Amino acid sequence: MGTKTIPIVKKILNANDQIAQENNKVFKDNNILTINVMASPGSGKTSMILRTIKELSSMCRIGVIEGDTAPVTIDSDKVSNLDIPVTQINTGGECHLDAMMVRKGMEQLDLTNLDLLIIENVGNLICPAAFKLGEDFSVVVASIPEGDDKPYKYPNIYRGIQALILNKIDLLPYLDFDMDYFQKGIEVLNPGVSFFPLSCKTGEKFGPWINWLKNYL
Amino acid sequence: MGTKTIPIVKKILNANDQIAQENNKVFKDNNILTINVMASPGSGKTSMILRTIKELSSMCRIGVIEGDTAPVTIDSDKVSNLDIPVTQINTGGECHLDAMMVRKGMEQLDLTNLDLLIIENVGNLICPAAFKLGEDFSVVVASIPEGDDKPYKYPNIYRGIQALILNKIDLLPYLDFDMDYFQKGIEVLNPGVSFFPLSCKTGEKFGPWINWLKNYL
Numbered sequence: 001m002g003t004k005t006i007p008i009v010k011k012i013l014n015a016n017d018q019i020a021q022e023n024n025k026v027f028k029d030n031n032i033l034t035i036n037v038m039a040s041p042g043s044g045k046t047s048m049i050l051r052t053i054k055e056l057s058s059m060c061r062i063g064v065i066e067g068d069t070a071p072v073t074i075d076s077d078k079v080s081n082l083d084i085p086v087t088q089i090n091t092g093g094e095c096h097l098d099a100m101m102v103r104k105g106m107e108q109l110d111l112t113n114l115d116l117l118i119i120e121n122v123g124n125l126i127c128p129a130a131f132k133l134g135e136d137f138s139v140v141v142a143s144i145p146e147g148d149d150k151p152y153k154y155p156n157i158y159r160g161i162q163a164l165i166l167n168k169i170d171l172l173p174y175l176d177f178d179m180d181y182f183q184k185g186i187e188v189l190n191p192g193v194s195f196f197p198l199s200c201k202t203g204e205k206f207g208p209w210i211n212w213l214k215n216y217l
Numbered sequence: 218m219g220t221k222t223i224p225i226v227k228k229i230l231n232a233n234d235q236i237a238q239e240n241n242k243v244f245k246d247n248n249i250l251t252i253n254v255m256a257s258p259g260s261g262k263t264s265m266i267l268r269t270i271k272e273l274s275s276m277c278r279i280g281v282i283e284g285d286t287a288p289v290t291i292d293s294d295k296v297s298n299l300d301i302p303v304t305q306i307n308t309g310g311e312c313h314l315d316a317m318m319v320r321k322g323m324e325q326l327d328l329t330n331l332d333l334l335i336i337e338n339v340g341n342l343i344c345p346a347a348f349k350l351g352e353d354f355s356v357v358v359a360s361i362p363e364g365d366d367k368p369y370k371y372p373n374i375y376r377g378i379q380a381l382i383l384n385k386i387d388l389l390p391y392l393d394f395d396m397d398y399f400q401k402g403i404e405v406l407n408p409g410v411s412f413f414p415l416s417c418k419t420g421e422k423f424g425p426w427i428n429w430l431k432n433y434l
Contacts, residue, residue: 041257041342041371042363069343072369093373095312095343123371125258126286126312126341145362145385146259152289154258154340156310168362174391 016131019099023134026106027117033216034117036097036135038157040150041123043143044167046075047200049118053082055210060115060217065089065105067097067122075120085109096127099134115217129156136216137162144168148178151185158189165209166197233348236316240351243323244334250433251334253314253352255374257367258340260360261384263292264417266335270299272427277332277434282306282322284314284339292337302326313344316351332434342371353433354379361385365395368402375406382426383414 013021027034039045053062064086066076071090079086087108089101102119109117119135121128138161142150145168151158158164164186179197186193194212198205230238244251256262270279281303283293288307296303304325306318319336326334336352338345355378359367362385368375375381381403396414403410411429415422 040259040340041367042360068370070370070372074366074369093343095341122343123257124312124341124343126310126339127344143259143362145360145388149291150258152291153285153287155287171362171388171391174388 016099019103020132020134023099023103023106024136026111027134027136030111030114032111032114032117033213034119034133034135034137035213036119036121036128036133036138037141038121038125038128038138038161039123039141040125040143040146043123043141043146044200045120045123045141046078048141048165048167049120050078050082051200051203051206052118052210052213053079053084055206056116056213056217057082057084059214061113062116062118063087063109063111063114065102065109065117065119067091067101067120069093069095069122085114091122095122095124096131097121097133098131102133116213125150125154125157129159139163139165141165141167142182144171144175144177148182149185151182151189155189158186158193161190161193163194163196163209163212164190166195167200169197169204170199170202233316236320237349237351240316240320240323241353243328244351244353247328247331249328249331249334250430251336251350251352251354252430253336253338253345253350253355254358255338255342255345255355255378256340256358257342257360257363260340260358260363261417262337262340262358263295265358265382265384266337267295267299268417268420268423269335269427269430270296270301272423273333273430273434274299274301276431278330279333279335280304280326280328280331282319282326282334282336284308284318284337286310286312286339302331308339312339312341313348314338314350315348319350333430342367342374346373346376356380356382358382358384359399361388361392361394365399366402368399368406372406375403375410378407378410380411380413380426380429381407383412384417386414386421387416387419
């Protein structure tokens with residue numbers, strides 16, 4: 001019996017990953033750095049985005065895609081008030097953005113006029129982790145009041161991200177938050193991830209996050 | 218042409234609702250009051266449950282089903298340390314509990330020895346809203362640091378609940394939280410819902426919540 005050649009099929013992307021890859025190519029072709037911002041509801045994603053815009057809008061052209069489960073424009077209005085192009089995706093109750101939704105959002109923006117695209121995902125510490133959007137970097141915004149045990153309880157969202165912001169450090173004096181315990185949890189899931197404890201409200205320690213982003217712009 | 222009789226099929230429950238209804242019958246047969254506690258990660262569900270146990274365990278027999286996406290027993294251990302029967306459901310990354318998971322959890326508890334069953338859902342402000350578990354009451358634990366706009370952004374979870382706890386009022390002095398704006402959002406979604414602003418940490422205003430629960434025990 002002769003040796004047969006077994007055909008090897010390369011890893012086939014699922015539909016979402018396929019579209020995410022296509023989205024990323026569009027971003028690359030337009031020299032746009034894209035970040036996917038994920039977090040629990042109320043951790044301060046929008047505050048982080050607004051302050052990032054204020055810090056960077058003099059040096060680069062920024063656009064925002066806002067993901068919301070409900071058809072309210074609370075966050076989009078805040079971005080729009082800063083004269084930044086923004087498009088909102090209403091997921092219609094869905095718990096995450098997916099690559100096709102982002103593609104639809106991209107169609108509403110002039111991509112030739114952007115250097116940085118910030119995608120604000122739906123507030124959810126579970127489902128968004130499973131859906132690539134085409135971003136260059138994924139960022140999680142955690143926050144002090146959520147507690148130091150979140151990496152242990154919601155591990156998937158912390159894996160595979162490139163930056164972790166820990167917001168609301170101005171509240172540290174009023175809460176029991178064990179920073180070592182939090183960081184140990186992160187270290188196991190995502191060793192060496194860029195880590196930025198800061199306050200979007202007071203601006204304390206916001207600089208290192210901005211500098212990290214500038215490195216890629 | 219004679220008048221035909223058109224057969225009318227009653228509303229058919231989906232599989233989850235069917236099992237939820239069966240679960241509820243088991244609870245009723247055992248005279249157990251069951252509450253489904255839903256919230257965003259870090260709002261204080263477990264703290265609320267622990268304090269409720271401390272306040273009520275002298276007057277009734279309490280059991281807990283803990284829902285977690287990850288196989289860690291952080292919350293279950295805290296409950297177990299109070300000598301309360303607890304069973305944990307690891308959803309394996311799933312973003313909510315469903316009625317079948319709860320049925321499996323029920324099998325691990327001695328239901329003939331319970332008056333109150335507290336089910337702690339997975340921390341998520343979106344997906345759990347769509348899955349009845351068989352509970353008598355659904356309760357959402359919101360919290361001050363999450364912000365006053367959550368009812369507008371995550372409306373579904375606030376609809377159809379019987380009680381709304383607003384936790385961490387001890388942090389009100391340090392945060393911008395417009396109570397009127399929050400309550401107006403709730404009023405539209407769920408007029409007249411029982412509302413309990415309180416602090417699980419300090420115990421401030423915890424009494425009205427306990428009294429509400431006692432009414433049904």
